[in-house]
Amino acid sequence: MLLKFALAEFKSDREYRNVSPRTLSSYFMTLNEFHEYAIKHEVLNLEDCTQSLVKSYLVYCGKEKKNNPTTVNSKLHTLKIFFNYFEKEMEIFTQKTNPTKRIGFAQEEVKIEVFTDAQIKQMLNYFQRLKYRDKTFHAYRGYFLIIFLLSSACRLGETVNLRWSDVNLRDQVITVTGKKRTASSLPMADKLKKEFLEYKLFVETNFAVMPEYVFTDREGKQITDNALKMLFKHLKEQMNFKNVRLSAHTFRHTAAHRMIMAGCDIGTVQKILRHSNVSMTLRYFALWGTALAEQNEKFNPLNNLDI
Structure with a gap:
């Protein structure tokens, strides 16, 4: 063939x-x-x-x-x-002739990058200055995007596919469709709800018809994966960050990092990040073990024993 x-x-x-x-x-x-x-x-x-x-x-x-x-x-x-x-399915190859069967995966360097407080503030201030200067749609969308990614820990695909119908502001719940088209519900923090309400009002006043998707282009059409990547590429040029990749996944890592350092338990982190397997969540805890060590010291079974 x-x-x-x-x-x-x-x-x-x-x-x-x-x-x-x-x-x-x-x-x-x-x-x-x-x-x-x-x-x-x-x-x-x-x-x-x-x-x-x-x-x-x-x-x-x-x-x-x-x-x-x-x-x-x-x-x-x-x-x-x-x-x-x-x-x-086609029986063109056997286990012996399948050219990929005996090829193993390359060893990967385990490195999970996160943003610092200063870097987050620098990005928000950049869009905020643009927003107050000329109130462009691009500036407000970028500003809200950063807040949304930090609060929700959403993946790139989940972000571009988020519809307004998935956002329940009354009950403060966001429904995201992740890998394998699995829908999950995420709690919406009070601060994110406030930002959502303001951003929704801004969108309503800028479009004759309310767009279907939360993140769109200037015509109200769904933003593409590539367009979002280009947005991050442009932002990277403006920020000039060292030793950290500017991407949706770095925001996701940062959200996980902040939760763990604040003492969040592994089960909650797994649910928020929507990891199907806890092994991925454990990688975060292994990397940022300070918070884990502090929790162990606080709740260790030996604490209440007179030994």
């Missing part, structure tokens, strides 16, 4: 399985890149894809494209899904 036909077959199968457009787009960013790499190495057929070809592609991503180990692992994960489909 020609590799280009295999890609079309895989796409049809994922669409049939109702994979989200965002996930499908992510798959094909890698698969199309791999396809181009295979052609350059004169590999046209799916059956001719070998373990050596896949490994050389991953090395190319790391050395030539400067992808970090996390990104390389993400690409390998996509390729495993792709080739496993043609092994299990």
Whole structure:
């Protein structure tokens, strides 16, 4: 089977399985890149894809494209899904001939970056100055976005897909749709409710018809993943932060960090961050163990024993 036909077959199968457009787009960013790499190495057929070809592609991503180990692992994960489909469903490969079966994931550096108080204030002050100077939609949206991300710990996809119908200001609950299209309810802090009310009023006065989505462009259309990334890229240029990535996920890490340092228990942190597996939550506690040590000292069973 020609590799280009295999890609079309895989796409049809994922669409049939109702994979989200965002996930499908992510798959094909890698698969199309791999396809181009295979052609350059004169590999046209799916059956001719070998373990050596896949490994050389991953090395190319790391050395030539400067992808970090996390990104390389993400690409390998996509390729495993792709080739496993043609092994299990189409029976083109066996466990022995599947080119990804024996390729392990690269070791990743465990580093979770967070913003300092000064950096958060610097970002808010930047948008606040713009807001008071010319009251532009861009400035107010950016200002509210930072507050929302810090308070909700939402992922990028959850943020761009948030509708006004998902925001219950009366009961102070936000419903977000996360990974695997799983809906979760998040409590809304009083301060966030106040900001939501003000931002909603601002949006209502700037659009003839209330937009469906909370975060939009100037025409009221849903903001895209890429547009939000570009917003962070522009903000990074203005802030000139050192040793910290300016992204939605860094806000998420920062929210987790603040909760843990304030003494929040692991179960609550897991629920707020919507981790399906507590092992990811434990990584945060392992990194920021000061708060954990303080809680252990406070609640340790030995404290009440006369020994």
